[in-house]
Amino acid sequence: MAAWAFCEEKGIDLVTVVPSFVIGRSLPPDLCSTASDVLGLLKAKFQWHGRMGYVHIDGVAFCHFLVL
Template identity: 35%
Template sequence: MQGYAVSKTLAEKAAWKFAEENSLDLITIIPGVITGSSITPEVPGSVGFALSLLTANLKSIFSSEKLIKAGFSYNYRMEEMYDESVEYLRAVGLLAN
């Protein structure tokens, strides 16, 4: 696991513990993309994901050689998943038309 992800996980666990011990409500946010300088030598996963969207190279992020060799294939593009999600959220009244 990348150092950044480990540090974020440990920090959130500490925040949950503090909130529980002090009877506080806690809300955490998981941002979709983190950009900026990295404190680790690895490219952060969110940066790799963002670049894959810009270069239309989603399989570099969402695929695994082992899965592909086992016969796994991608049946839906990102656009299809997005469109179906929006359609569903509108149908259940969670998103305005």
């Protein structure tokens, strides 16, 4: 919020890319602890409460390219 306030005060355009849940290929051969936890969550039987939005890493990279 501070960035938005600063940019508004200075007349600067601010664009943000905030993906909700990024999926895609992992760079290292081993999963980090966070990725392992998420994979375990997705494989487990659990109740979805609402919808879960996700985006592929290529889409996130392309969005950053467009923002530039």
